[in-house]
Amino acid sequence: MNNLSRRSFVSFALASTSLLAMPAISTGSARPKVVVVGGGAGGATAARYIAKDSKGAIDVTLIEASKHYYTCFYSNLYLGGFRDYDSIGHSYDNLSANHGVNVVHDWAISVDSSARKVRLGSGATVSYDRLVLSPGIDIKYDSIDGYSVEAQTKMPHAWKSGTQVKVLRDQVLNMPKGGTFAMVPPPNPYRCPPGPYERISMVAHILKEKNPTAKIVVIDPKNKFSKQGLFMAGWEKHYPGMVEWIDNDTHGGIKNVNPETMEIETDLDTFKADVACVVPAQRAGAIAMNAGVTDGDWSPIVPASMQTKADGNIYVLGDASVASAMPKSGFSANSQAKVAANHIRGELTDSRVFPAKFSNTCWSLVATNDGIKVGANYKAGEEKIEVVDKFVSKTDEGNAKRKKTYEESIGWYNGITTDMFS
Amino acid sequence: MVNIVFKFFIAISCLLIFRGLLAEPLLDGADFDYGEYLSGQCLTCHRNSSDEGIPAINGAEALYIAKKLILYKNKELENEVMQLVAGALDEEQIASLAIYFNSLEK
Numbered sequence: 438m439n440n441l442s443r444r445s446f447v448s449f450a451l452a453s454t455s456l457l458a459m460p461a462i463s464t465g466s467a468r469p470k471v472v473v474v475g476g477g478a479g480g481a482t483a484a485r486y487i488a489k490d491s492k493g494a495i496d497v498t499l500i501e502a503s504k505h506y507y508t509c510f511y512s513n514l515y516l517g518g519f520r521d522y523d524s525i526g527h528s529y530d531n532l533s534a535n536h537g538v539n540v541v542h543d544w545a546i547s548v549d550s551s552a553r554k555v556r557l558g559s560g561a562t563v564s565y566d567r568l569v570l571s572p573g574i575d576i577k578y579d580s581i582d583g584y585s586v587e588a589q590t591k592m593p594h595a596w597k598s599g600t601q602v603k604v605l606r607d608q609v610l611n612m613p614k615g616g617t618f619a620m621v622p623p624p625n626p627y628r629c630p631p632g633p634y635e636r637i638s639m640v641a642h643i644l645k646e647k648n649p650t651a652k653i654v655v656i657d658p659k660n661k662f663s664k665q666g667l668f669m670a671g672w673e674k675h676y677p678g679m680v681e682w683i684d685n686d687t688h689g690g691i692k693n694v695n696p697e698t699m700e701i702e703t704d705l706d707t708f709k710a711d712v713a714c715v716v717p718a719q720r721a722g723a724i725a726m727n728a729g730v731t732d733g734d735w736s737p738i739v740p741a742s743m744q745t746k747a748d749g750n751i752y753v754l755g756d757a758s759v760a761s762a763m764p765k766s767g768f769s770a771n772s773q774a775k776v777a778a779n780h781i782r783g784e785l786t787d788s789r790v791f792p793a794k795f796s797n798t799c800w801s802l803v804a805t806n807d808g809i810k811v812g813a814n815y816k817a818g819e820e821k822i823e824v825v826d827k828f829v830s831k832t833d834e835g836n837a838k839r840k841k842t843y844e845e846s847i848g849w850y851n852g853i854t855t856d857m858f859s
Numbered sequence: 860m861v862n863i864v865f866k867f868f869i870a871i872s873c874l875l876i877f878r879g880l881l882a883e884p885l886l887d888g889a890d891f892d893y894g895e896y897l898s899g900q901c902l903t904c905h906r907n908s909s910d911e912g913i914p915a916i917n918g919a920e921a922l923y924i925a926k927k928l929i930l931y932k933n934k935e936l937e938n939e940v941m942q943l944v945a946g947a948l949d950e951e952q953i954a955s956l957a958i959y960f961n962s963l964e965k
């Protein structure tokens with residue numbers, strides 16, 4: 438909407454209270470209002486818990502751009518052929534049917550934090566008493582020279598919910614015999630620390646079967662990564678000689694990528710790929726920036742409540758927040774959502790507020806029936822979310838245990854998606 | 860059914876006597892609302908409709924839940940995630956979770 442049409446909208450809205458072309462969305466009740474932007478791991482959970490636990494005392498509106506949420510979690514298993522694509526898609530129908538959440542499929546364009554209003558793509562506005570933002574990440578396309586929005590089809594990042602992972606799977610399946618798959622993982626901090634390495638495992642799993650002379654080269658902007666020992670031992674065991682991981686000190690830095698020639702240039706060498714997955718640096722979803730609750734690329738939060746440090750009426754969950762020791766994961770976002778939901782209910786309905794408790798476990802699949810995991814629980818420190826205790830799978834554990842870990846991850850996937858969408 | 864329940868109580872009583880916990884009933888200090896809040900942490904993984912990969916716990920006996928959590932807390936039962944979660948729970952929290960999950964429909 439340009440300035441002129443916005444002004445005419447305002448005067449029209451003032452002139453007519455009964456017939457609005459772009460109505461303010463309202464249920465006409467005096468109940469306190471919570472607006473949640475983003476229906477992913479953080480937002481869907483927050484909307485569901487606030488509506489469910491307040492038993493109708495709070496009016497909850499969820500603004501989500503997409504009609505269906507395709508989870509990034511388990512998208513690597515789709516890539517590897519362990520899941521079909523439909524099985525990672527979820528609808529929002531139950532949130533309205535079972536809990537009375539008003540689900541609005543639109544983009545939140547801007548936040549007016551002093552008027553406590555969110556403006557939508559349709560031009561409508563929604564007012565709030567408390568606002569929850571869980572918009573996930575935006576990709577910093579300009580963080581790698583030569584990468585761009587257009588480059589995504591040639592060198593997909595497939596790091597956001599959606600169909601890019603299908604493009605990537607097709608490319609891997611159609612790779613020339615004995616070809617090279619290149620992976621450029623993102624620099625820290627990024628969504629899902631073990632994700633790039635699970636992805637490499639899943640690509641290796643396909644190639645071992647369909648294209649066993651193919652090679653995988655990982656050109657990492659980092660010198661170490663999550664569950665490194667476990668992944669590397671797994672690659673050696675299941676895909677011997679196939680995966681070459683090159684750390685930043687060895688290649689000296691990624692200078693640019695060229696989607697036309699499929700080249701990745703580093704100080705050390707220029708790598709030519711047949712298929713390349715390039716995952717650039719990331720930042721909080723744009724709406725968090727727009728709301729003025731970010732500092733740099735992410736939103737600092739108060740650990741005890743997930744309120745932003747900038748505005749006590751606005752909470753930021755999941756990947757977009759600075760959750761200190763907690764990794765940017767779906768599990769973390771879901772865990773943070775419950776802390777925020779409890780706090781918001783307390784603020785709006787005087788229900789009891791309990792001390793924040795956070796947890797996370799990230800399962801990864803290395804090969805058929807070879808699951809590994811890393812987890813921790815956390816507490817709210819004054820300034821930061823702090824680790825209480827943690828664990829990680831062992832390199833020498835037996836096959837039976839690894840199979841059990843994989844089966845447990847299926848339970849978790851079904852659990853968290855039920856916890857978000859049922 | 861009665862038989863199973865009876866055996867269950869015998870088993871629990873033996874356990875309690877054995878561990879010298881009789882003087883300190885496991886469900887003391889249970890707080891339903893607190894249990895509801897804490898259950899959020901469990902429901903990321905446990906769901907009602909299926910035991911696939913992770914067991915369903917809704918409607919389970921309160922004492923059974925409390926006992927299991929204590930065994931995980933003491934690392935007498937294996938599973939890193941459960942040891943971690945239970946390890947961070949105190950007695951009041953365990954009791955609260957136990958009565959809350961017991962109240963849910965199977």
Ligand SMILES: Cc1cc2nc3c(=O)[nH]c(=O)nc-3n(C[C@H](O)[C@H](O)[C@H](O)COP(=O)(O)OP(=O)(O)OC[C@H]3O[C@@H](n4cnc5c(N)ncnc54)[C@H](O)[C@@H]3O)c2cc1C
Nearest residue numbers: 475477478479502509510545572573629755756766767768
């Ligand atoms: C390959 C891969 C594997 C992963 N595996 C795991 C795993 O095994 N376990 C795990 O825990 N995590 C995993 N993750 C991480 C996990 O997907 C994210 O951490 C999690 O989704 C973050 O939740 P969120 O709520 O912050 O954002 P999201 O889940 O991304 O949700 C954000 C939602 O907001 C919507 N949105 C954004 N802006 C707007 C706007 N302005 N208006 C309206 N709607 C908007 C988007 O459409 C989206 O649906 C993985 C990620 C990747 C990429």
